Amino acid sequence: TSKGSWMIGGMLSMQIKSSGEINQLIRYVQEDRINDFTLKLDGAYAFRDYNFAGMGLLYGESRKSGIYENSDGELYNEDFYGNSYSFRPFLKNLTPLDKNGRFNIVTQIELWYQYDQGITQTVLNENVTRKYSTGHTGLIGLRPGINVFVIRNVAVETTLNVAGVKYSYQKSEVTDMPVARRETATIDFRIDILQLNIGIFVYL
Numbered sequence: 001t002s003k004g005s006w007m008i009g010g011m012l013s014m015q016i017k018s019s020g021e022i023n024q025l026i027r028y029v030q031e032d033r034i035n036d037f038t039l040k041l042d043g044a045y046a047f048r049d050y051n052f053a054g055m056g057l058l059y060g061e062s063r064k065s066g067i068y069e070n071s072d073g074e075l076y077n078e079d080f081y082g083n084s085y086s087f088r089p090f091l092k093n094l095t096p097l098d099k100n101g102r103f104n105i106v107t108q109i110e111l112w113y114q115y116d117q118g119i120t121q122t123v124l125n126e127n128v129t130r131k132y133s134t135g136h137t138g139l140i141g142l143r144p145g146i147n148v149f150v151i152r153n154v155a156v157e158t159t160l161n162v163a164g165v166k167y168s169y170q171k172s173e174v175t176d177m178p179v180a181r182r183e184t185a186t187i188d189f190r191i192d193i194l195q196l197n198i199g200i201f202v203y204l
Contacts, residue, residue: 001094001101001203003048009157009201010041030075032066040199042090050094056110058086062118074124082118082133094147104155106145110162113138128175135170145197153203158196163189 015036022029037060044054064080089111094104116135121128141164149155165187172180 001046001050001104003046005046006204007044007046007052007054007092007201008042008204009199010039011197011199012040013038027071028069030067030069032068033064035063037061040197042199042201044090044092050096050104052092052094054090054092056086056088056090058084058088058114060084070124076122076124078120078122080118080120082116084114084116086112086114088112102149104147106143106147106157106159108143108145108159109141110143110164111140112162131172131174133170133172135168137166137168139166140164141166147201155201155203156198157201158198160196 013036015034017032017034019029019032022032038058039060040056040058042054042056044052046052060083062080062082065078067075067077069075090108092106092108094101094106097103097105114135114137116133116137118133120131120133122131123129139162141162143159143162145157145159147155147157165185167185168183170182174180
């Protein structure tokens with residue numbers, strides 16, 4: 001964590017879920033399958049003791065498929081595939097909680113951009129409807145957390161969600177329908193303790 005050192009690390013998260021026989025009010029789920037994964041990589045340089053400047057990269061994929069029943073009692077199949085890419089320059093500060101620097105408070109300021117794209121196919125009474133969507137999201141915010149060195153130069157880090165200013169633009173194209181666009185801007189400084197990110201980092 002001293003000036004001139006490097007930090008590298010990342011996180012891999014996966015979700016495999018299968019469910020069925022669920023009433024979702026607007027539809028009844030007979031069968032539902034979800035397969036998601038996200039890979040995050042971070043690299044940074046210490047421009048002074050306990051202070052880093054770096055870049056984070058993310059790639060994610062999502063696959064969903066299921067059989068559903070609408071409010072008219074008609075069965076239909078729905079499949080979705082999407083992926084996302086993001087990069088986020090950041091400034092990271094570690095504040096030691098003990099004289100050895102084993103336990104640290106993390107304060108990370110991020111400038112974040114993400115691009116999402118996905119396609120949904122719905123088959124109802126042999127009619128096929130496809131929806132292609134893209135999205136751009138930008139955010140500047142603060143990510144707090146805790147850093148613990150488990151062995152020399154290797155730390156486990158737990159951080160919360162980013163709180164800050166967010167802008168998003170989404171475009172959707174549906175079969176035989178006009179193109180739909182939506183823009184949103186939000187300011188959110190709430191910290192959600194249920195959204196935890198856990199990663200392993202090596203300091204060189």
